[in-house]
Amino acid sequence: MFYELIITVLLKKSTHHLQMLAPIGNWISQAQLTDPLFKQTHYDKTYKHFVFSNLYPTEKDGIYQQGRIYVLTIRSSIEDTLNRIHQCIKKSRESDYFQLVACEQRTRQLGHITELLTITPAIVTIDQRPWVPEDNIELLIQRLHVNAEKKFKSLYPDSQVQEGQPFIQGITIENRKPLATSYKGRKLLGNKLHLFIHEDEYSQKLANVVMGSGLAEKGSSLGAGFCLAKYLK
Template structure:
């Protein structure tokens, strides 16, 4: 298994508050994908898109990213063809607040993962609302597991049969849910530290998390972008 990471260097045309940044990046990626027939079909279809992106770096202490400054963000995918095509078109869109100056694509081979941290909030929808502190951790773990198994089986066409969670332990890293704008709503998510078991299936699911993101809204709003240790 590999995942592929596209680092984009971007010039910001106008100030953007932090809770709008991921929507801005997502809109730029979406507009770019419409410039390629294959990517346009991916964008329009329902189901998993198999990519995730993070937010702008370096972070701004006042939470406002500044017009006239240069930042970077990353896009990850387990699909080499998909992310290579995105690389080819992402500099062509000039209609938004982001001007992509350069891109660099790297391959990350399968690594042994002991811990996962999501650097953008992870979103879980339950009963038409968002999971928040105080809700069931057992439900959270189960939904994380189910989501990753579905992604893995859908992409690789290989069944995963296990009754055991790949999660050895999970820690909530924020006191209040973190809200990011998406269309007319605010997505409320959380940041987690996840301890990963050592067996083969657990490692496959952990690596899938790095390549596609944790839980929901990965490709639309960059939610659940993870780093591993």
């Protein structure tokens, strides 16, 4: 189970889609400062357990257009976190880029996940450099598994971590070259990934965490690793 906030906005500045995630993250971050608990934990080096999408619908030329209406989704594995974000967004109805039109909160029940597809690039760093397709694919799978497992332990500290295979059975890279996303004056390289998920219970638990908390790094600050799932019919 995870929780979603569907937000409709009026865009105030035309922006390339790879430069849009940072303004979305900044708007959410600034809005959170209106909540005392979020303000207190703003700089904590802990998992925030939310992730957000880019705007949709997408534009054919990759440029979101000023004056048009778009929708974005914020997800969280924690209901209270999403409730608080919802209230913060309603208080901070406007930023340099967005004007709030409407927002709707809902709960999503998850079935048996067979595949995960990242809608925003997933960011994985190894020894302070980004993983790129020329690197070892097994290392990528390992890092994705370890990150999901750490988020799982953060959410469920009393649960047992299971030794054995990664929750990812197979993986394909959807882009020919890494995608550069703008963040704090620099470019972060990420990749669109298609993951095939093992059927066992523990793998399914990790896949559920990924849906609510994001795949890999920078989910709460940059919306990286926002996924869609395919389910067993």
